Amino acid sequence: MTNTHKGSSLLFSIGAAFFCFFGCQAQKDINAIWYTHPAMVWEETLPLGNGRLGMTPDSGIRTDKIVLNDITLWSGQPQDANRKDAYKYLPQIRELLIDGKNKEAEAIINKHFIAKGKGSGSGNGADVPFGCYQTLGNLYLNFDYGEKAIIEEVDYKRKLDIDSAIASCEFRINDIKYTREYYTSFDDDIAIIKLSSSKPGSISLEVGMDRQERFQTFTKDGALIMEGQLNNGTDGYGMRYKAKIVPLINGGRIQSTSNSLQIADADEVILLISMGTDYKNKDYEKLIDRELKSGLSKSIADQRKKHIENYAKLFNRVSLKLGRSANNEVPTDKRLHDFKEYNEGDDALAALFFQFGRYLSISSTRPGILPPNLQGLWAKNVQTPWNGDYHLDVNIQMNHWALEVANLSELNLPLKDLVKSMVVHGEKTAKAYYNSDGWVAHVITNVWGYTAPGEQASWGISNAGSGWLCNNLWQHYLYTNDVQYLKEIYPILKGVAQFYLDMLIKDPKTGWWVTAPSVSPENSFYLQNGEQTNICMGPTIDNQIVRELFQNVVDASTSLGIDKQFSTVLEKKLEVIPPVAVIGTDGRIMEWLRSYKEVDPQHRHISHLYALYPGNQITIGHTPDLAEAAKKTLIARGDDGPSWSIAYKMLFWARLKDGNHAFKLLSNILRPTKATNINYGAGGGVYYNLLSAGPPFQIDGNFGATAGIAEMLLQSHAGVIELLPALPDQWSEQGYYKGLKAEGGYTVDVKWEQGKVTGFMIYSSSKKSINVKVNGVVQVVETIKKG
Structure with a gap:
């Protein structure tokens, strides 16, 4: 449904008062x-x-x-941690997996298919080459x-x-x-x-x-x-x-x-x-x-x-006001306590937390240098937790999720540079372990270009890392339409696609072509004999990433007018890649190719919902059945976890348009803690300086929550710019934002009252007619030209 006249009327009805609303709010110490x-x-x-x-x-x-x-x-230095003959054991590992002997496959991987040497030092790598x-x-x-x-x-x-x-x-x-x-x-x-x-x-x-x-x-x-x-x-x-x-x-x-x-x-x-x-x-x-x-x-x-x-x-570049309530005159440590005690009656704290996330991004990276690591750039120790490195199974990706929508696009470029520097190392790893062309990175990397598996099969052989990084690189293109940038990243994306193209094998039970061996990041399951393992074929996240990457490379090939032959090969392969997701008998999205029972039903990773976020293959509008299955998956997983996991769940619920549930998770993040122990379960929150606590300090929770707040206010992944898609009741009375970005390079300003958009403006480099969903109705709107 479109209504050009209605959209234009709403767009321009507020006039100068709209700008005064943005510019005339002068609360002391609001940021x-x-x-x-x-x-x-x-x-x-x-x-x-x-x-x-x-x-x-x-x-x-x-x-x-x-x-x-x-x-x-x-510390550390460049090293070759690849086992040069690992690929020789690949046929045996795959045969065992096909036969359902996952535990036996795991034993061979731990002996012959992990990193050579000490790897990351099991997260204590200060004095090893990692x-x-x-x-x-x-x-x-x-x-x-x-x-x-x-x-x-x-x-x-x-x-x-x-x-x-x-x-x-x-x-x-x-x-x-x-x-x-x-x-x-x-x-x-x-x-x-x-x-x-x-x-x-x-x-x-x-x-x-x-x-x-x-x-x-x-x-x-x-x-x-x-x-x-x-x-x-x-x-x-x-x-x-x-x-x-x-x-x-x-x-x-x-x-x-x-x-x-x-x-x-x-x-x-x-x-x-x-x-x-x-x-x-x-x-x-x-x-x-x-x-x-x-x-x-x-x-x-x-x-x-x-x-x-x-x-x-x-x-x-961005201004934000949420709801009415504010306790700016109260010290921040007391505000955190009051936020939970008084039913979250401090809307300005959420806005501050959003802007604090943007501040941390600006403070911890810039073009021409390294991207933020697990601790941004703030470390108090010689041996930082988990080496303060770049984890590729959600953490470094989460560090960058807010940048485009939060109008800090150029801060994505250091990640592109880091990934680009990994390619030559990843090519050696692809050959050593899979005898494949292209390049691969597994779960961890550092400034020295590490791409080998980790030192334990249970987590270290996930080969989704490089594919997941490609999503981040692609997002920057979607938001900027920068063709020169696309030309630069195309060989990176193609290299990962080539790797998957070479290493996928046919699963005899389904006929689908899948990754093997692999894991669903850090999660384990029971075999029929009661044994526990992580090792599998074709976990759902791998299938979603491969499907997404192949399509993105096809689209890039078309946009650049190159590589038609390779593009055709990928299109053909897409016909035999597993579907985006399979719904299990319990109504949830299956995490693995087989209907395994997870060891920890409330595990912190929810990797099988990758297609919901940061991907766009699951949406309420286009795949309602999968969206409902994703909801059931999240309910079963629960609302607690380390701070980064809570932030990820917040993003999932925002994509499912449930603003109240997303806000509940934001409230969970904004609970103060003094704990500094390494935590893999419930209890994440923030320290009194608002840095996220896994615990210990791990900055991805800040960045994930910043992305989550933006996702509640603006979405553009499903082919339409949607205003206030997941606005919670808590913020509905009034608010505004100015300067958020949508895919396609659009800049969006919105004002609302009583949960309804009362004015908006959308800017672009040239006038365009675009689809915008406002108060539940899709309208055709002409953008405002702004250089």
Whole structure:
């Protein structure tokens, strides 16, 4: 049903008042996180980052401990973890699987078909060649307030202003107001700390740095320097790093010791911090000095102004208001407690959480550098949980799901670059294990291009990783229509398609062509004899990814006018690939090719719903039976789990247009926790600094929830732009968003009241007529041209 006239009337009826609605909301600290005490643990610190450098200050009164990060700092080194003759065991493994002897197949895989050597070190890879993302170190500011000072947290406030990407703290001691300001500059590539007070000559402190291992600290020419070399897992001589601090003071004096800076009686102190590693840059020390020189050449006011301007170019693209209720004047830790206790009566907290997710994306990556890892770029340890690496069975993908719709499209490019660098390694892995052309990556990767299986069959032989990455790359094309980008990623997509084309085998029971061996990520099932295993043929996620990838390569081939012969082969193969999903006798979508019983009915992974999200092969409109089966699958899985799993379920329910259930899951994520143990079950949430807790800290929960909120407000995957597709009752009274993106490169602004769209505008680079679903009715709408 279309109604061009009705769509146009609604589109333009609000006029200038619409823009005032967007621009005239001026609530204090609406995009701020704040507290009335210093951070007691690292999980309460405020994360700062400019895409490469990170800082997390705890803003303590006597000692301010600031953890420093550089997203390129990895131990380990490039390695060949492929078993060159693994492919020789492939026929035997497949024969056992066909015969239903999965456990016997698993034994052979564990002996002959896993990674050579220590693999990822079972998640403790800091000292093996796989390596680990590591903290750069700690900066300490040890303050001296004088012998007679009464140290009390008087009028203490600690804040992260998301609008400016600046953290601060302020407090009074003996009627002197002390203020600290921290930011990782989006101007010069340095970190900056500014210390000031209300009384001249009242700032005295010692500045020091250290690290858990492999460091030396010294002073030279008035600067404090820390440097070292990480373990590469073989001879110990891995990546080099360096941090250099140059102090500037007004009044007072500076004295250098062998490993610290002593500052006394200053009116104001500014610390310029430059950091770097030799990752792809042998001149990193010269770059560190150049950045410092540039920072020293301008005033701190100018540096701060340009920092905010450059950051705002990304952050200010989107505005959001949800519902009516707001507790901005309440400290964030109390807001989190109140959110659950008072029936989620703080709609602004959800909007803040969305913008915080966008802030974390902007802060943890940028074009030309690495994508965010499991911890974004914020790590406090030498051995980060799970190596802080790139997990390919949902986690790195989830890190990028919000970027397109949240109007941060260019931040997807670092992932493209990482995937592109994996291809040459993945080609060797494809040959070694499957004797296949093309390329493959399994479950984990790092900055060194690791593509081999993991070190255990139960999780390590999933070959869906590279195919899943192709979905992320394809999404960027769908949102940008960038033909040059499509030309660049086409060989990557084709290579993975070639791998699957070569390695698929025919299942004699169904006649379908499937992957073998494989797993449904990290989930296990019972065999008829009661034994447990993960090893199978053709898990549903593999079938969905292969089907999606083949079709995308066919579409890309058509768009680019190339590779017709290869495209024809894929189209033919699509006829014998398993369907998108099969509904079991219990009404749920089957997770495996056979009707196995899962060991853990509420397992954290729900990989067999890939076609619902991030895929688009299951929709309410086009496949209602599968959508209903997906709903039953989610009900059986339950609503709890680690934070990333809750976020994924939130996205699934949003795709099923159940906004209230999606909101329930958002409420689950926004439950505070202090737990830092490694958790694979229920109990995920957020720390008091809003970073997601698996636990431990794992940033994908933040990014997944950001994508989930956007999915509740705007969907465009099913051939129509749908406004407010899963708006929960909690936000229905009123709200707006400005600047979200839809597939095709469209920018969307929407205002609503009482659950109904009352005004919207859709912009594109040229005027177009498009289908838009508004208040349940599909309308043909002409977009507004905007350069």
